[in-house]
Amino acid sequence: MPSTNGHNLQGKKDRDFAGRKLKSLPKSIFDNCEIITKVDLQRNRLKQVSGISQLVNLTELILSRNELADFPEEIGKLHHLKTLYINQNIIKCISEKVFPSLQKLEFLKLSTNRLMELPSDINQCRSLIYLNASNNYLKDLQALVGVPKLRDLYVENNRLTDLPGELFANLTMFKATGNPLRKPPGDICIGGLKDIRSYFTMLRDSSSPVTVKTIKTMFLGSSMAGKSTLCRSFQSSRPVEVDVADRTVGIEIIEVEKGGVRFLCWDFAGQEEYYITHHVFITPQAFVILAIDLSSYDPSDPQSFEEHVSFWISNIQLRVPDSVVLPVGTHVDQCLDIDRKKKHINSKLQSMLTDRTETLQQLKKKLQESDDPSLYSDQMNDLSRLTHYKLKVLDLLLVDCTKPGYIQMFQDHTLKEVTNKDNFPSIERTLPGIYQEVEKEIQDLLIEDDIPQHGRVTLSDLLDIYISQKELDPENIKCILRYFHRIGVIVWYEEIESLKNDVFLKPSILITLFKAIIRHDLEKQIKDITMRQLKSMKVLNKHRETWLSDYKEKATLHNVAISILVQKELETLHLDDADLVQEIVGNGNKPGSLLCLLQHFEVCLPTKITSPLNPTAPEFHPNKTWVASNPNVYDPDSACMFPSYLQNNDRVFQMWGEDKMSDLTVHIYFIPEIPYGFFHRLVIKTCPLYTTHWVGKDQCCFSSCKTLTLIQVKNVEGDQYINIRCKEQTDKNEIKKSWQMVRDIMLKMDQLAQEWPGLIQYVHSPCKEYGCSAYFQWRDWTDWLKSPGSGKSDSSTKEEKVTCRNGHTRRIELIYPKGLFNSDSTENQAA
Numbered sequence: 093m094p095s096t097n098g099h100n101l102q103g104k105k106d107r108d109f110a111g112r113k114l115k116s117l118p119k120s121i122f123d124n125c126e127i128i129t130k131v132d133l134q135r136n137r138l139k140q141v142s143g144i145s146q147l148v149n150l151t152e153l154i155l156s157r158n159e160l161a162d163f164p165e166e167i168g169k170l171h172h173l174k175t176l177y178i179n180q181n182i183i184k185c186i187s188e189k190v191f192p193s194l195q196k197l198e199f200l201k202l203s204t205n206r207l208m209e210l211p212s213d214i215n216q217c218r219s220l221i222y223l224n225a226s227n228n229y230l231k232d233l234q235a236l237v238g239v240p241k242l243r244d245l246y247v248e249n250n251r252l253t254d255l256p257g258e259l260f261a262n263l264t265m266f267k268a269t270g271n272p273l274r275k276p277p278g279d280i281c282i283g284g285l286k287d288i289r290s291y292f293t294m295l296r297d298s299s300s301p302v303t304v305k306t307i308k309t310m311f312l313g314s315s316m317a318g319k320s321t322l323c324r325s326f327q328s329s330r331p332v333e334v335d336v337a338d339r340t341v342g343i344e345i346i347e348v349e350k351g352g353v354r355f356l357c358w359d360f361a362g363q364e365e366y367y368i369t370h371h372v373f374i375t376p377q378a379f380v381i382l383a384i385d386l387s388s389y390d391p392s393d394p395q396s397f398e399e400h401v402s403f404w405i406s407n408i409q410l411r412v413p414d415s416v417v418l419p420v421g422t423h424v425d426q427c428l429d430i431d432r433k434k435k436h437i438n439s440k441l442q443s444m445l446t447d448r449t450e451t452l453q454q455l456k457k458k459l460q461e462s463d464d465p466s467l468y469s470d471q472m473n474d475l476s477r478l479t480h481y482k483l484k485v486l487d488l489l490l491v492d493c494t495k496p497g498y499i500q501m502f503q504d505h506t507l508k509e510v511t512n513k514d515n516f517p518s519i520e521r522t523l524p525g526i527y528q529e530v531e532k533e534i535q536d537l538l539i540e541d542d543i544p545q546h547g548r549v550t551l552s553d554l555l556d557i558y559i560s561q562k563e564l565d566p567e568n569i570k571c572i573l574r575y576f577h578r579i580g581v582i583v584w585y586e587e588i589e590s591l592k593n594d595v596f597l598k599p600s601i602l603i604t605l606f607k608a609i610i611r612h613d614l615e616k617q618i619k620d621i622t623m624r625q626l627k628s629m630k631v632l633n634k635h636r637e638t639w640l641s642d643y644k645e646k647a648t649l650h651n652v653a654i655s656i657l658v659q660k661e662l663e664t665l666h667l668d669d670a671d672l673v674q675e676i677v678g679n680g681n682k683p684g685s686l687l688c689l690l691q692h693f694e695v696c697l698p699t700k701i702t703s704p705l706n707p708t709a710p711e712f713h714p715n716k717t718w719v720a721s722n723p724n725v726y727d728p729d730s731a732c733m734f735p736s737y738l739q740n741n742d743r744v745f746q747m748w749g750e751d752k753m754s755d756l757t758v759h760i761y762f763i764p765e766i767p768y769g770f771f772h773r774l775v776i777k778t779c780p781l782y783t784t785h786w787v788g789k790d791q792c793c794f795s796s797c798k799t800l801t802l803i804q805v806k807n808v809e810g811d812q813y814i815n816i817r818c819k820e821q822t823d824k825n826e827i828k829k830s831w832q833m834v835r836d837i838m839l840k841m842d843q844l845a846q847e848w849p850g851l852i853q854y855v856h857s858p859c860k861e862y863g864c865s866a867y868f869q870w871r872d873w874t875d876w877l878k879s880p881g882s883g884k885s886d887s888s889t890k891e892e893k894v895t896c897r898n899g900h901t902r903r904i905e906l907i908y909p910k911g912l913f914n915s916d917s918t919e920n921q922a923a
């Protein structure tokens with residue numbers, strides 16, 4: 093924006109008064125006011141803008157981040173206004189008669205105010221194309237019906253329950269997450285405008301709508317805490333004893349109907365090996381039951397609270413921060429000082445939540461107190477978003493799982509909490525009648541054996557069945573299927589190219605697949621493979637030894653072993669259909685659905701098992717390129733690596749060598765912490781970018797075009813960060829290449845971080861002087877990630893330098909990717 097900074101105003105059409113601590117409009121704004129077309133007044137302390145109507149030719153007005161409590165009616169007199177930013181104020185209401193006179197207004201940003209409703213005459217705003225009213229208290233959008241040109245509508249984080257169907261005819265963008273939506277339910281809105289329109293069409297055309305209450309209930313907690321016991325007793329309404337040998341492997345799904353509520357219960361295994369799959373199945377808007385074995389809980393041991401409670405609460409807070417958690421103390425029949433333990437857990441939980449709120453407030457304060465807080469707007473927005481989330485942890489409930497009375501009480505309590513509107517404002521959903529009909533038919537298809545018992549069908553077959561039976565529009569059926577997938581009734585990963593035609597009508601099948609190879613007793617499973625099974629895959633017993641040693645030393649599982657394990661698992665379920673096994677594990681031509689899923693969810697990394705000679709090769713000539721004897725059989729040289737099972741960093745140390753002060757270094761800090769499994773998923777996401785990589789327990793090294801890059805997890809006095817280092821380069825072009833590598837990694841890291849809404853990141857470059865603790869904080873680093881970064885090098889010969897607060901000076905491009913790319917938004921600041 094061309095800025096006049098209040099000087100030399102004659103003839104200037106733009107006026108920039110941003111960030112001046114103004115309490116009222118400055119006099120100079122009125123000089124030559126009839127020629128002004130654009131005014132920037134953001135980041136001031138304006139409570140009113142009296143006189144603004146004198147700027148009769150204004151087309152753009154920016155009033156963001158002020159203290160306006162009333163929408164200034166005078167704005168209605170600015171008849172030429174096209175763009176109005178009035179977000180981040182404290183406006184409660186907008187009076188009528190303002191918008192009908194703003195006939196040229198195209199862009200309106202009203203977000204982050206306190207609006208309870210929109211004025212009913214806003215639909216007379218004939219030119220309005222873009223409206224952002226997110227982060228307010230709006231309860232309905234009826235007023236927007238009939239705004240003729242409205243295309244982009246943002247209404248996230250309001251109090252909307254029912255949306256008017258007429259609104260969606262012409263919209264091209266609609267965002268409404270964070271509302272207690274009932275009609276259409278949030279799970280449909282997430283699908284976007286296509287799904288919303290389908291929903292309203294079906295609502296109009298199909299049999300009468302139904303109101304349903306459905307809740308996904310996740311049972312989490314440490315191993316042996318009593319999750320399965322609670323889950324199965326809840327289902328049976330009586331104590332169900334779970335044999336210790338019958339521990340949950342992976343996840344179990346149970347459907348229960350109680351008091352008019354449909355509970356979809358997901359019982360997660362507690363062993364550590366399964367945490368790597370949690371991000372796949374832990375989804376928002378669920379009710380979390382956190383089982384805590386009180387008999388093994390020791391209030392005097394801080395580790396006890398960490399293991400049994402805070403590990404879980406932190407994970408939930410990072411991944412699904414708007415959940416409701418019910419901590420349930422089990423095994424009360426086996427412990428004495430129950431009340432003391434209960435008190436201890438409740439008070440520690442309370443202080444954990446308070447600490448978090450205080451940390452966020454302190455971080456916010458620190459940014460506000462910086463010289464120019466506006467430069468940290470990204471971080472500020474992140475913090476506001478986090479403050480907005482409220483993880484609700486209910487009072488600890490004591491349950492003796494062996495007594496019917498307790499189970500009854502647990503059931504009643506769960507029902508009460510789930511139907512409490514304060515906890516789950518959107519549990520009730522309005523669905524077109526056809527949704528229930530389709531679900532019923534899916535169940536019938538399974539019962540009547542019209543589709544295989546494993547429940548895996550192709551989308552085209554499924555559509556054929558429905559289209560022929562009901563003459564339904566396939567797009568509408570897909571919309572229904574997407575909704576079923578989101579609530580966990582079926583599994584259909586439409587977004588995975590190779591799986592978009594596979595629908596799993598029984599989600600448990602998918603879980604079974606995961607269970608086959610992600611398990612605590614994998615070693616035993618490999619050892620238990622019979623000779624018959626080995627022979628059926630044309631492998632020798634001695635291969636098993638390699639599988640075992642590669643698994644133990646390199647966390648790598650050979651594809652043939654995966655194939656046998658899956659087959660074994662399916663055999664136990666009497667689902668040993670040969671075609672199914674091939675579909676799942678793949679053949680020489682294409683990977684199966686299991687590997688696609690595991691890779692899509694960043695659980696494993698495809699890898700080659702390098703062997704100089706292939707035993708199955710018909711002939712081998714050392715100087716000729718070797719060709720596989722039969723490329724269509726399973727490739728025995730392929731495998732999957734599970735980085736989270738790696739034991740050490742030896743190989744990485746060997747390749748990387750020593751850290752040097754001159755290495756290009758970036759630290760990405762994570763607040764409150766690096767989530768469990770984050771680093772390994774980052775490794776899986778990043779490795780395919782490079783020709784060569786070496787992976788260790790918490791370090792990984794890549795090589796590309798003579799550049800060696802290291803990423804590692806660090807924890808320095810409780811501050812957790814990911815360290816990215818590139819070996820020293822002196823040539824500007826090489827430095828640019830190194831920054832390019834850093835950027836690619838940071839991009840992947842940022843994509844991953846989006847999956848943990850409760851997370852914020854800070855980026856620092858440490859000072860390169862030995863022993864200096866100063867650092868340079870990056871501002872607006874997300875802009876750098878978004879920019880293509882392929883611009884020409886800065887041709888200026890002048891060397892720019894940057895000095896840390898302890899006086900150490902370095903060339904700027906060794907600290908920031910500055911001057912190397914076309915668009916630079918990584919400004920420097922010594923902190």
Ligand SMILES: Nc1nc2c(ncn2[C@@H]2O[C@H](COP(=O)(O)OP(=O)(O)OP(=O)(O)O)[C@@H](O)[C@H]2O)c(=O)[nH]1
Pocket residue numbers: 313314315316317318319320321322332333334335336338339340341360361362363383422423424425426491492493494
């Ligand atoms: N006496 C007593 N035993 C319990 C209680 N709750 C669970 N148990 C027993 O504790 C053992 C472990 O319970 P599970 O329900 O299998 O535990 P889990 O949390 O599902 O364990 P994982 O499957 O390993 O994650 C079983 O033998 C249960 O019968 C309780 O309140 N009292």
